[in-house]
Amino acid sequence: MQIAPAVNAWFRAHQRDLPWRRDGFGAWGILVSEVMLQQTPVVRVIPRLAEWLDRWPDPAALAASPPGDAVRAWDRLGYPRRALRLHAAAVAIVERHGGVVPRDVSALLALPGIGDYTARAVAAFAYGDRHPVVDTNVRRVLARAVDGQGEPGPPSTRRDLAAMEQVLPEDVAEARVTNAAVMELGAVICTARAPRCEECPIRDDCRWRASGYPPYEGARTPVQARFEGSDRQVRGLIMAELRASDIPVTTAEIATLWPEAAQRDRALASLLADGLVIAVDGGFELPG
Structure with a gap:
């Protein structure tokens, strides 16, 4: 299914103005933003990201600070182990790559705490390379539009990357836009609980919509335990x-x-x- 042209056109007209999408936002900022955005809403990340980058504008600055400073600056973003991992990644970037965030996915994956999603996101969004980038929002859009299912099944890195690869344009620049566009579509239109299907740029091609929005009956991703009292x-x-x-x-x-x-x-x-x-x-x- 060719969803990229319509989704890219919609994205260019309607994308949110987010700091990491602006010209000149470097690879270090992209890396920090991607780590912060894991399991934390955008509105909470934006002010903390600005403070972080003002204090530590490059990996060397963070690596020179004690890890406890990173944990303290993480404040209430949640899952503070991410702060320790980001500090460890900064140290590794200084020691292995001369203080420059690497471009190669395998080199990014070798950094402490950097997984498949973050490595490909940095390579695609910071350096413009053609790699499929898959998060929860992307998986939901592909499950509905391409597979005709109301929600995605449990994550599978190999399957999910292959599915996104199928919708990426061959053109490198357009592929970068598609990665961001499908992610944005899942975040603001094709949402989990209240999808705004009439506003969707690919509503006429969506297999889930064409099938009458059938309920999902496959295996489900385990639900996270409640926070209160945990x-x-x-x-x-x-x-x-x-x-x-x-x-x-x-x-x-x-x-x-x-x-x-x-x-x-x-x-x-x-x-x-x-x-x-x-x-x-x-x-x-x-x-x-």
Whole structure:
């Protein structure tokens, strides 16, 4: 199915004005933005991204700072292990690539914490190379428009990349636009719960729409456990306390953050294991 011409034309007319789409936004900024955008809404990322790049405008600047500074600056973006991985990636970029974000997908994949999506996104969006880039939004558009299913099945890197490869134009410049355009379509039009099908540029070619919007009956991606009352919530409370303190936080202070001792201890132990917290004389603090 040839969806690229219509989707690209729609994107050029209707794309959101996002910082990482502007001319001159370099590969380091693209890399940081892609890591921040994993599981975090765009509106929360934009201000934090600007602060981050003002403070660390290149990998060398971040690599020269302690990892704890990266965790502290991550603030409430969630999943703070991403901050540690980004710091580790900056160190690796300085040590292996002279401080320049590599262009080759295999070199990007070799960086700490950089997976298939992020590596291809940097190569495609920062350097303009022709690679299929697949996230949740892309998978949903392809499932509906191409496969006629209401939602995608569980992720499969090989299958998903092959599916996106089929819709990418051969022209390198147009392929870059298509990657961004299909992603944008899934984010603002072909949404998970309330798709705006009448506004979709490929509504007349969508197989799901043509079939009468049949319900999806295949295997489903596991639903993430609720946040309230979870270990993730307790981890977040402990991290917030450590970010707000310039001195070690004592065990007694941590005990006031959550009433259930077993869950609190489990959350703290997991933070220590992840390297997000270190034990020091007097209590606990951020690394470095």
